[in-house]
Amino acid sequence: MEVYAIKLLNKLDELTSQNLLSSIDEKKRERLLKFVFWQDMHRSLFADLLVRKIIIDTFNLANEEIYFSINEFGKPSCEFLHDFHFNVSHSGDWIVCAIDKDPVGIDIEKISTIDIDVSKNFFSESEHNDILLSNDPFDCFFALWSLKESYIKFIGKGLSHPLNSFSMKLLNNKICIESYNQVLENIYFKQYFIDEGYKMAVCSLNPNIPEKLFTYTIKDVINTFIVPGIL
Numbered sequence: 001m002e003v004y005a006i007k008l009l010n011k012l013d014e015l016t017s018q019n020l021l022s023s024i025d026e027k028k029r030e031r032l033l034k035f036v037f038w039q040d041m042h043r044s045l046f047a048d049l050l051v052r053k054i055i056i057d058t059f060n061l062a063n064e065e066i067y068f069s070i071n072e073f074g075k076p077s078c079e080f081l082h083d084f085h086f087n088v089s090h091s092g093d094w095i096v097c098a099i100d101k102d103p104v105g106i107d108i109e110k111i112s113t114i115d116i117d118v119s120k121n122f123f124s125e126s127e128h129n130d131i132l133l134s135n136d137p138f139d140c141f142f143a144l145w146s147l148k149e150s151y152i153k154f155i156g157k158g159l160s161h162p163l164n165s166f167s168m169k170l171l172n173n174k175i176c177i178e179s180y181n182q183v184l185e186n187i188y189f190k191q192y193f194i195d196e197g198y199k200m201a202v203c204s205l206n207p208n209i210p211e212k213l214f215t216y217t218i219k220d221v222i223n224t225f226i227v228p229g230i231l
Helices: 014-021 026-032 038-059 116-122 125-133 137-155 218-225
Strands: 002-007 068-070 076-078 085-091 094-100 104-110 167-171 174-179 188-192 198-204 214-216
Touching (some): 014 038, 014 218, 026 038, 038 085, 038 218, 076 085, 085 137, 116 125, 116 137, 125 137, 125 167, 137 198, 174 188, 214 218
Parallel strands (some): 002 214
Antiparallel strands (some): 085 094, 104 198, 167 174, 188 198
16 A cells, blocks of 8 residues: 655646646546636646556556546546555645555545534534534544545545544544444544645555655656656
8 A cells, every 4th residue: 555645836837738638538638628727727637647657657557558437426446457446635735645455545635714613514413522622623623524535535435425424533542433333343544744734634444554655746747748858
């Protein structure tokens, strides 16, 4: 299992952007070109390119051999790589990706000022109370949100599995899930500090979640798809 990250910096020049867009499938390219803000387009573009780079480096495939499909709930997978599972998340300046031989979920959230009362709509009663009693309610809210989202993405059923149908618990210094008064076994979590103002979590069947992230630069990714010096 590995966990990867990219930090977005400045806006790409138009030529580089067009070249990178040509490296993803046509339907997704058309969707990305409809974004109003370049930041949104860049996040989605580099999320796709990050997974492609990992597959290229891991399996020695050409980009043209990589095809993605999604399940009925929107979780993507790579066709023909049945023992390769991945999940991607992005928020603010960061894009993160977890890979493993078994299903995996990852989520990153940029902390922002919100109406804490909305937690009543998405979290269990015990979690909502934890947030209200926290010294830093916003930090607690997004820490819980990233953990819960990582689990939802791990099971691959989207929001058809309500966020308030289970609770995150800390038992014997281990992050656990409680659903209908039962603790779910053999599901593992890890929280990462990636940057100030962000919360990030991974959920996996694998207890050996890496301690450290592997961070690519934007240049690392660009050079995988555009031969250096041709632009």
